Amino acid sequence: MAIFSMTRPELRKKIALQGIAFIIVGAAFIFLWNTLKKTQAANIQTPSSSRISGTLPSLLSDLNLILPISLLAVLFGVAFAFYLEEWLPTTSKVRSFIESQVAFFVEIPSLLYGLLAITVLFSYADVSKEIGTPPIQNINEAGLAAIPLQHNIAMFYAETLVFIFMVIPVAIKTTQEALRSVATPIRESAYVLGANHWQVLANRVVPLALPRILAGGCRAISRSLAVAALLIGVHIPGTRGIPDRFMLFLGGALLLSTISSFLIEIYVPATARHG
Amino acid sequence: MQTKKKGPILSIHNLNVWYGDNQILDSLSFEVQPRQITALIGPANCGKSTLVRCFNRLNDFTPNFRFNGEILFNGKDMYKKKTDVTAIRKKIGMVFRKPEPFRCSIYENVAYGARIAGINQASQLDAVVQKSLQRSGLWDEVEPILHGNPEQLSIGQQQRLCIARALTVEPEILIFDEPCGELDPIETVKIENLMRDLRNDFTLIFVTNKRRQAARVSDSAGFLYCGELIEFGSTEKIFTNPQDTRTEQYVTGRLG
Numbered sequence: 001m002a003i004f005s006m007t008r009p010e011l012r013k014k015i016a017l018q019g020i021a022f023i024i025v026g027a028a029f030i031f032l033w034n035t036l037k038k039t040q041a042a043n044i045q046t047p048s049s050s051r052i053s054g055t056l057p058s059l060l061s062d063l064n065l066i067l068p069i070s071l072l073a074v075l076f077g078v079a080f081a082f083y084l085e086e087w088l089p090t091t092s093k094v095r096s097f098i099e100s101q102v103a104f105f106v107e108i109p110s111l112l113y114g115l116l117a118i119t120v121l122f123s124y125a126d127v128s129k130e131i132g133t134p135p136i137q138n139i140n141e142a143g144l145a146a147i148p149l150q151h152n153i154a155m156f157y158a159e160t161l162v163f164i165f166m167v168i169p170v171a172i173k174t175t176q177e178a179l180r181s182v183a184t185p186i187r188e189s190a191y192v193l194g195a196n197h198w199q200v201l202a203n204r205v206v207p208l209a210l211p212r213i214l215a216g217g218c219r220a221i222s223r224s225l226a227v228a229a230l231l232i233g234v235h236i237p238g239t240r241g242i243p244d245r246f247m248l249f250l251g252g253a254l255l256l257s258t259i260s261s262f263l264i265e266i267y268v269p270a271t272a273r274h275g
Numbered sequence: 276m277q278t279k280k281k282g283p284i285l286s287i288h289n290l291n292v293w294y295g296d297n298q299i300l301d302s303l304s305f306e307v308q309p310r311q312i313t314a315l316i317g318p319a320n321c322g323k324s325t326l327v328r329c330f331n332r333l334n335d336f337t338p339n340f341r342f343n344g345e346i347l348f349n350g351k352d353m354y355k356k357k358t359d360v361t362a363i364r365k366k367i368g369m370v371f372r373k374p375e376p377f378r379c380s381i382y383e384n385v386a387y388g389a390r391i392a393g394i395n396q397a398s399q400l401d402a403v404v405q406k407s408l409q410r411s412g413l414w415d416e417v418e419p420i421l422h423g424n425p426e427q428l429s430i431g432q433q434q435r436l437c438i439a440r441a442l443t444v445e446p447e448i449l450i451f452d453e454p455c456g457e458l459d460p461i462e463t464v465k466i467e468n469l470m471r472d473l474r475n476d477f478t479l480i481f482v483t484n485k486r487r488q489a490a491r492v493s494d495s496a497g498f499l500y501c502g503e504l505i506e507f508g509s510t511e512k513i514f515t516n517p518q519d520t521r522t523e524q525y526v527t528g529r530l531g
């Protein structure tokens with residue numbers, strides 16, 4: 001096990017690094033808990049549930065926002081992974097810091113990120129006011145429900161926040177693994193012919209790594225779709241807040257998964273986890 | 276001053292290499308003469324690969340690699356700042372122990388070197404590919420399957436394919452790092468004959484841990500032991516009249 005082969009300073013460094021991610025998630029958890037409590041108290045109600053026309057328009061309007069942002073996030077993650085893996089030396093402090101944070105965030109289930117998004121929605125925009133608006137009345141030519149602008153901005157904040165912690169780390173990690181899966185001798189065989197770094201990447205590495213990079217991108221996007229499922233719940237008129245017991249369950253799950261991913265990160269060697 | 280033609284093509288002065296805190300090479304100094312086969316012999320893990328990977332700066336990619344000393348290529352320090360490393364690698368080619376054909380056709384494998392060197396015209400590429408394959412003695416065997424997958428070739432043919440690929444760049448020096456390590460005796464003989472042919476046009480550096488092979492093909496030889504260059508000189512001298520007892524023990528098979 002990794003922990004037994006680590007020297008004391010190494011272990012201390014690892015715990016310190018993981019602690020940062022732990023604190024971020026912990027803070028998010030407290031924030032989430034409080035906000036959801038408040039929204040419960042604010043008594044979200046739908047004034048006119050009779051005008052509800054189903055989940056499809058709501059689903060489509062969410063996907064309308066989520067898919068483009070996810071794609072952008074995946075592109076950013078992939079590009080960033082190239083920078084980390086190909087341009088920063090393995091001894092780089094920046095690289096080891098980012099990698100340890102990434103390793104932490106990919107372990108957290110997407111459901112919990114969804115809750116985080118909801119929290120942001122509830123706190124930065126008064127979504128509860130919007131909830132009564134039946135989306136069916138605002139359907140545009142594309143057949144998609146036009147979301148009120150203010151709502152859109154809130155969604156944008158929520159999404160961005162969620163993607164920073166959810167989609168991008170998955171894209172970074174899978175891309176890095178894809179790049180590493182191209183064996184060193186293949187790169188060296190091109191370097192010894194006088195190829196430069198860009199040529200080696202474009203001609204030899206990317207063609208072999210591409211299937212894995214694409215698979216990673218799909219994984220990252222499917223994670224964001226899971227969040228979409230939760231957000232849709234917020235948009236469907238008629239949702240009367242979230243039941244207390246459900247909240248308790250989710251809160252517990254968040255705490256548990258945070259702690260377990262913290263422990264996994266510290267105790268299990270990376271090779272055992274991803275091998 | 277020595278002229279470029281007469282002097283050594285590669286001079287190594289006081290080379291020390293570390294991986295982290297492990298010293299791998301300990302103050303090596305020797306010279307490689309042009310149009311010769313220089314063999315580097317020594318037991319496993321004595322640092323032969325580490326040494327030759329310094330010559331084309333392939334060690335630049337190894338984390339923890341540290342080095343001091345001087346390597347002059349045609350009289351110029353190749354570890355000087357602002358050296359164009361890819362230009363150095365075009366002039367100093369390398370063939371590895373395990374052949375690593377790219378996952379494309381035999382033709383494209385050989386053409387890749389030429390493309391890197393800036394040749395893009397189809398007719399020129401055809402000519403370069405044919406010439407390189409002929410030089411490496413593979414043309415007759417692969418002509419009918421030129422656009423086929425290199426994996427159908429025997430391992431020895433794959434090794435010659437890698438040699439052909441290295442030749443398209445027209446390097447001055449070719450480093451062979453145990454090129455026959457994975458080959459059977461018949462393929463080994465073919466590679467040895469090929470090296471003798473190539474000596475007319477290139478300078479060869481030949482790493483091997485088979486002493487008889489070094490004795491058969493090389494002009495000069497160096498014996499490396501635990502990161503030290505115990506002895507360097509003409510092959511004849513190293514194998515028939517070594518100065519150091521360890522060299523003598525090694526070449527007679529009593530050491531390593």
Ligand SMILES: Nc1ncnc2c1ncn2[C@@H]1O[C@H](COP(=O)(O)OP(=O)(O)OP(=O)(O)O)[C@@H](O)[C@H]1O
Nearest residue numbers: 294299317318319320321322323324325326337484
């Ligand atoms: N990337 C590396 N990092 C740390 N140590 C290394 C690295 N590469 C090689 N070494 C060590 O350097 C020493 C010399 O290795 P090298 O590969 O140069 O030996 P060699 O003479 O080529 O051996 P062989 O005959 O097995 O090919 C070995 O002890 C090896 O463990």
Ligand SMILES: [Mg+2]
Nearest residue numbers: 323324325452
């Ligand atoms: Mg070796």
